[in-house]
Amino acid sequence: MDLETISHIINVGSFVKITEKKLWLVEVVDSNTCEIVCNIKNIDEDSMVLEGAWRGLIALDAMLLKIVKGKLRYYEIDLMRLAKLQVFIDCSSDKLETGHIREFNGISLSKEIRTTKPNDMESWLLQQAMRADDDSDPIVSFLRQTECYNLVYFLLSATNDNNQCLQNLCVRYGLSAAHFRRLSRHALGHTTKVTLREWRMTKAILAFIDEPKNMTDIAFAHGYSSLSHFSNDVKKMLGMTPRALRKSILDVVMK
Structure with missing residues (x-):
């Protein structure tokens, strides 16, 4: 309940x-x-x-x-x-x-x-x-x-940082790895790694929809190692490629 x-x-x-x-x-x-x-x-x-x-x-x-x-x-x-x-x-x-x-x-x-x-x-x-x-x-x-407010802001900021390994985040936040994991999972409902990946992907998709410039540049700007890394993440989590997702969203908006 x-x-x-x-x-x-x-x-x-x-x-x-x-x-x-x-x-x-x-x-x-x-x-x-x-x-x-x-x-x-x-x-x-x-x-x-x-x-x-x-x-x-x-x-x-x-x-x-x-x-x-x-x-x-x-x-x-x-x-x-x-x-x-x-x-x-x-x-x-x-x-x-x-x-x-x-x-x-x-x-x-x-x-x-x-x-x-x-x-x-x-x-x-x-x-x-x-x-x-x-x-x-x-x-x-x-x-x-x-x-929780401080922690979520800290993690949201980390989506702009390519250096997102858990150990570095713990050091920057000033907590042990075990305590940081517990606090993050309690605040987010998921592991830190999963949440950061979702947030990073969401920000990259929004950037692509808002300004469809070179998708490779967008992928690199959001911490992806390559265009295929970005595309595979989106396809795995949302079931379609970034271009197909953008087209689907714009088709709905234009109706």
Whole structure:
């Protein structure tokens, strides 16, 4: 069962211990207000009140969260999936923010979300990207502060680098090979090698479709050792040659 379709209820007087960054879609149950108290690192204590029937995203870091009034329903959202999407959104609009992971301690709320389903939060995130004030949403800022965001940006940049062997990537990122593999697979859903190959191929295909210049030049520019290397990769993964794929796409567009 998809984790995002499972709802959890926190009743008054109950608490949840959170040990790492989390993203929840929450709903205040019934029409009563819900008061939340957060104990952060056993030092700081913060509280907030959500109005009856409020629904939205909450970004959380390590803390002890307690309900002192009302009742809260929450769905755990796939944080890595949204952080990965945010990298591609930012990459398309030149808003990438990387270099180090800024410390985030506490709790942040999105604007109210009335209708989006828990397993369709990508649509909500894309809607934020299409608005002029998308940077104002604290959830977008939170996603940019995750390690997944930094890692996916790093790997996306590596698709422009011919020197993509795993050992070199580990050294550049500053992790052991074993830890880097685990982190990458968790963030990407595939091995690093498979993902980088798919991204490189996609970028090369888009370059060829957008500007059909010498295909050999495009292959070399995207790290392929030869034109046949590029063509074989595309045919193996998509079932047709780059030229046939381009023609197929343009035929659909021109209809």
